[in-house]
Structure formats: structure tokens, C-alpha cells
Amino acid sequence: MDREEAKRIIEAILFVSDKPVSITTLRDVMKDIEPTDIRSYIEELNNEYNSSNRSFGIKEIAGGFQMLTDPVYGAWISSLYKRPPDRLTGPALETLAIIAYKQPLTRSDIEIIRGVNVDGVLHTLEERALIKTKGRVDAPGRPILYGTTNEFLQHFGLKSLEDLPKLKEFQESDLDFVKEQQKSTIVKLTVDSAERGENDRSEELENSD
Structure with missing residues (x-):
């Protein structure tokens, strides 16, 4: 296929997709085409849209490419569909921000x-597929570790977590207290277990006498 045909095929695929389409998927569909060529075609399409002042463009988000309308037309689109704003509450946003910047971390950390x-907030975020289980801590109780999802990237229009704004006020030291608490818990459990063991041995000796 020639260059123009390849561009129109990519355009058609992205036009009908309701979620980001990866380069791997585009390559599987289009067969004999290199990933670098796909990026080049998408860049050319965006240049065409910009030069003709189109109300949409192709954006790289959540590990793929998606055709999106310009945010300045959001009010008119919302009026057409008359759908209530799909917004997160303040507590949900705060919790999601903590997870996004500090992941993976446990419920206790948060x-x-x-x-x-x-x-309740974690349940809501999981229901909306913005967070998911990333594993478990190798500690008593094996608490769940939470992290963000591709849906999170898509929801906020991010290419990857590297695109998150830098927050100077949110430092690694914020979790130092958490780490100390976890250490204290493990030490306490160890001491308690040792004391129980000593008491058991004392009772055995008394009974043997």
C-alpha cells in the first residue's frame, strides 16, 4: 500500500475505536508496515488536521493512539449528549493522586x-477501573498493594506515568512514618511470639515438676 492509503487506514481505525489503539495492533492489522512508519503517518495526519483547523486530533495516551476532540468544544458535546459530568469526588481524587505518585502502596499507607x-474510596476507584491490585506485601497479613491502570492514563489523557506533573510538596519522606510503623508492627509481633514461647516453656517445666 502507498503512503496515503496507509494514512487513511490508520485514520479509519482510530476514528471507529472507542479506546487507544497500540502500534502493535495497528501493525497486526496493516501487516507489512514498520512501527516507525506508523508514527510518521500519525504525525502527518495531525499536521493535516492542524493546518485545516480541525476540531479533533490524534493523541498518544495509555500506551496507544486515540482520535479525540479538542477540549474547547467539550461544552457543546456535553449539551448534545446531556450526560451529567463524570467527576470524581475530592476524597477520591486525593486518594487517586496519592496512589498515582506513590504506587505501589497499601491501604494503610494511604x-x-x-x-x-x-x-469506600478504594472500592469506588476499583469499580471505575482507575486502580487495581499490583501484588501483596511480604509482611504479616500480606496487605494488598494498589496501583493505577491504563484506564487511569486514558481518563486523564496521559501517555504514561512519566507525564504526571511534578509535585515538589509530595516527597518520599511522606512514607517514612509508614515504613517505621510497619517495622514496629513486625518487631512487636516477633517479641509477642517470643514471649508466648517462653511462657509456654515455663508452664511445661512447672507441669513436669
């Missing part, structure tokens, strides 16, 4: 930073 219970 609660120590926020100072409130986050069970």
Missing part, C-alpha cells in the same frame, strides 16, 4: 497519609 479511612 490512610496514614490522608488521616482517614479509605475503604
Whole structure:
């Protein structure tokens, strides 16, 4: 296929897709085409849209490419569909921000930073597929580790987590207290277990006498 045909095929695929399409997927569909060529074609398409003042463009988000309308036309589109704003609450946004910047981390980590219970908020974020389980901590109780998803990147129009704004006020030291708390818990459990063992041995000796 020639260059113009390849560009129109990419355009058609992205036009009908309701989620980002990866270069791998485009290559599988179009067969004999290199990833570098696909990027080049998408760049040319965007140049065409910009030069003709189109109300849409192709953006790289969440590990793929998606055709999106310009945000300045959002009010008119919302009026057409008359759908209530799909917004997160303040507590949900705060919790999501903590997870995005500090992931992976546990529910207890988040609660120590926020100072409130986050069970309900975590459930909401999981239902909306913005966060997911990333594993478990190798510690007593094996608490769940949470992290963000591709849907999170798509929701906020991010190419990757590297595109998150830099927050000077959100430092690694914020979790130092959490780490110390975890160490204290493990030490306490170890001491308690040792004391129980000593008591058991004392009772055995008394009974043997």
C-alpha cells in the first residue's frame, strides 16, 4: 500500500475505536508496515488536521493512539449528549493522586497519609477501573498493594506515568512514618511470639515438676 492509503487506514481505525489503539495492533492489522512508519503517518495526519483547523486530533495516551476532540468544544458535546459530568469526588481524587505518585502502596499507607479511612474510596476507584491490585506485601497479613491502570492514563489523557506533573510538596519522606510503623508492627509481633514461647516453656517445666 502507498503512503496515503496507509494514512487513511490508520485514520479509519482510530476514528471507529472507542479506546487507544497500540502500534502493535495497528501493525497486526496493516501487516507489512514498520512501527516507525506508523508514527510518521500519525504525525502527518495531525499536521493535516492542524493546518485545516480541525476540531479533533490524534493523541498518544495509555500506551496507544486515540482520535479525540479538542477540549474547547467539550461544552457543546456535553449539551448534545446531556450526560451529567463524570467527576470524581475530592476524597477520591486525593486518594487517586496519592496512589498515582506513590504506587505501589497499601491501604494503610494511604490512610496514614490522608488521616482517614479509605475503604469506600478504594472500592469506588476499583469499580471505575482507575486502580487495581499490583501484588501483596511480604509482611504479616500480606496487605494488598494498589496501583493505577491504563484506564487511569486514558481518563486523564496521559501517555504514561512519566507525564504526571511534578509535585515538589509530595516527597518520599511522606512514607517514612509508614515504613517505621510497619517495622514496629513486625518487631512487636516477633517479641509477642517470643514471649508466648517462653511462657509456654515455663508452664511445661512447672507441669513436669
